[in-house]
Amino acid sequence: MTLSRRAFIQRLSFGSAGLTIGLQLQASSFAPADATEFTPDVFVTLEASGTVRIRCHRSEMGQGIRSTIPRLIADEMEADWNKVVVEQALGDAKYGDQNTDGSRSIRKNYDRLKRAGATVRTLLQQAAADTWQVAPDQVRIHNHAAHHADGKKTLGFGALVAKAANLPVPAADQLTLKPEKDYRYVMKKEWELLDGLDIVTGKAEYGYDVAVKDMKIALIARPPVVFGKVKSFDASETLKVPGVLEVVEMPALSPPAAFKMLGGIAVVAEHTWAAIQGREKLKIEWEDGPNAKYDTVAHQAEFEKALEDPKHVVRQHGNWQEAESQAESRLDAAYKVAGLAHATMEPLAATARLTDDGVEVWACTQTPQAAQANVMQTLEIPQEKANSVKVHVTLLGGGFGRKSKPDYVAEAAFLAHKTKRTIKVLWTREDEIQHGYYHSPSYQKLAATFQKGKLSGWYHAMVNHPIGATFNPAARVGGSADLGQGDAPYDVPHMRIVNGETDTFMRIGWLRSVTNINNAFAASSFADECAAHLKKDPLAFLLELIGPDRHIDLQAEGYGYGNYGETTERFPIDTARLKQVLNTVAKQAEWTRKRPKGHGLGIAVHRSFCSYVGAVIEVSMADNKLKIEDIHLAIDCGLAINPDRVHSQLEGAAMFAISNALYGQITAEKGRVVQSNFHDFPLARINQFPSIRTTIVSSDGPPGGVGEPGVPPVAPALCNAIFAASGKRYRDLPLSQFGIV
């Protein structure tokens, strides 16, 4: 069985071990009668001044979560947004899962955050009712005040604090949650960005910017090959660089890599420039170890062998062999997608300071609890002293999954401990690109059989280096490899979905939308190939392929589909919603309008992270050069809690996917990553982007994911458009290798 990413992470010794707790605590049985604030749950504190402090327990990396969570709570408790102060929560199991990853901050927390707000509102209502000696239903809580049914008396939130603090916290089943139609902030268009002003004035603090008293800067020369070691080194020239303070050998890494430090030699200096120069002057002889034999290009032969007769069945129904033998015609195609680095605009950074009883850390981390666990493991701090490791979460200059792997936080803690100094570890761009947890390169073989002008069989085989190998070197397949592959929402009588096995030589990790990147590229490109084979309009063919309205029951086929950690009751695979985003985006793009010669339209639709996204891209080809003319996306993500950030995530997802499709390529030679900076790992630039139009399909389903689902359909829509414009089919990403970019 293939584990979902979430389930997978929970099996690690660190990670999202926490449970949802805290809402059932007493307001405070010890509260004095004149309490000046109260904290009826972990998210909210109400002060007697009327100020509401709301804690955001998820990390902000551009998705707007620091705006979304507090506003959701504020709305539910009827607070006036102008009286809300947002605090960033420390890493602490009391908040439950904090791993800001997997497009689940709202998906997993919506009800819980509403309950937090409703708890406060209910207590305030009771406190006002007690004050006025009336029944609670005679009190209406609205806009930061309690209003008596007599229409005359009102009491501000602050005035109710002392009383509310001494009331028992209501149980979850005693809460009435606000219906969506009553929202004042949630689901409304115009929200200013919480950190917007700080960002545009340069005051926002990222992990890279942290400045703590007496802090020194460390850069690390890491082994170029994973599991490589320092054989010998000479730091004499390094130590002559003005500003360099000392050189520290890091502990060597042994399997599994997990989130452990990579090893190498650290240069500690007064400032970054000295550390950069000092590191350049290190003379290190490496012992590369077994991974030095890895060559990405050569390994393609292994991938091909692995797909000759892959045995790892993800899903099957009907009888593929029968489909093959009865086919009137068939289509076969192979797809390749290169490995990718996250290339967060802010590379990694972490600061650690020793305290009297432990360590204090500041980091741009997606996962403060895993960072905390990683520090504890590195410094051998026992579980009962977890509170002695404080992890502050700064703003993140991009995350995309890289900052949910806290190897860099362990480095800072180790160095602080070793040098007895306060240390900020900085990763340069070269470090970030060469020492990543990569999206694996992959190879895929697809086949389709046809009978009576219809698709009768669908075969999809994929092989990549599994994420699981990062945590268990014996893993050769699986580990969320099936995302966007096993859940193909197609109405086809015979289906066989399989994966091949292979060894792994680098650290592999999840990257925005994970294996949906390669699987959706191949599946949605191949669907377009099938349409061409049948001489059908791609949109009409896709609608036919998806078939009648229904909920696809994968469990019934014996496939242990992870569904992103959600039940299929709450988040079914709903073909009606798929078709709706498809039709919406096609209409928006005027699918049937004739385009000029040399132009082409491509379409794709994909469900991931429990949301549905349709994409139409228009390109033109002139002199064998690609120009993207227009991008259209439509999403059904259930309730869109923060609509502007849903739009911006779609815009960002489109550009992320296009950068990857045009240029994204990480390769290794002798186990070493070849690429090192934006000259050989380029990102798309502004002149490559036309307008983007995004539509949110209105939906009353529970909120699905938003950060990732926009990525998967974009690359296939792009290549389908190139095919429409030029008749040329590209099955191999990135496109830059064909000279058309």
Added chain:
Amino acid sequence: MIALTVNGKKHEIQAEPEMPLLWALRDLLGMTGTKYGCGKGLCGSCTVLMDNEPIRACSMPLAAVADKNITTIEGLSTDGGHPVQQAWLQFSVPQCGYCQAGQIMSAVALLRKNPKPDDEAIDAAMSGNLCRCGTYTRIRKAIHHAAEQGGAK
């Protein structure tokens, strides 16, 4: 000692003349609004103005900026009131925000030279600034808007 004028304020810096301006700003003057993204002049995150010209602070040694007027994001306004900053807020341009100081400084330099740029002029002036989050289309809109609001200030 190297003399430097940043946002109208004179500084005497004790540093090697080869130190890039970026690290002097960030580590020696504590002005972290200017960001590191690549260190090689490839991404534009570190863009500041030198006598009104956009430069990449990561690739500009202190020796080359001595006695010049440097403007960083912190010097654009004290309150975010510059028309370009305002336009950025109005269109909610930033996602993670990390590249935005560089984007804003490039946009300011563009508008000072070309107060009413068309899309092509915007693309030409801004194509040295990478954004991994994908805010380009909003940047374009915000620059047009700032231009209408007299962003050339």
